[in-house]
Amino acid sequence: MAGEAQRVWSHHFTVGAAVVLDGWLVHKVADRYFQRRLAFPQLRGTWVPLLLTAIAVGFLLLDPMRHLVMDHGVKEGELKMYNRHGGLTLVGRICQASSLSG
Numbered sequence: 001m002a003g004e005a006q007r008v009w010s011h012h013f014t015v016g017a018a019v020v021l022d023g024w025l026v027h028k029v030a031d032r033y034f035q036r037r038l039a040f041p042q043l044r045g046t047w048v049p050l051l052l053t054a055i056a057v058g059f060l061l062l063d064p065m066r067h068l069v070m071d072h073g074v075k076e077g078e079l080k081m082y083n084r085h086g087g088l089t090l091v092g093r094i095c096q097a098s099s100l101s102g
Contacts, residue, residue: 007071008071011064011067011068011071012068012071014064014067015061015064015065015067015068018060018061018064019061022057022060022061023057025053025057026050026053026054026057029049029050029053030050033046033047033049033050056101056102057102058102059098059099059101059102060098060099060102062094062095062098062099062102063095063096063098063099066079066081066091066095078091079091080092081095
């Protein structure tokens with residue numbers, strides 16, 4: 001049981017750290033966007049890095065959140081990464097692509 005408790009703790013710690021670090025990153029990009037917007041109001045396309053950063057953060061948080069949800073017993077059968085043959089499930093492929101895309 002200690003192994004499972006450590007696994008659950010590590011998933012909570014990982015998600016917490018990712019939310020803090022990714023939140024900081026989005027904040028810094030947003031701050032830079034608004035500073036540039038005030039200095040150069042004629043620039044219209046400078047919001048793209050902020051949008052891409054926010055999308056990437058969402059992609060990166062998908063798999064750790066899946067682990068966290070499974071740790072609490074929610075839809076464990078539907079959120080498994082691997083099928084009984086050892087291959088990736090649809091959720092596994094989505095999470096893999098999401099992590100790589102982020």
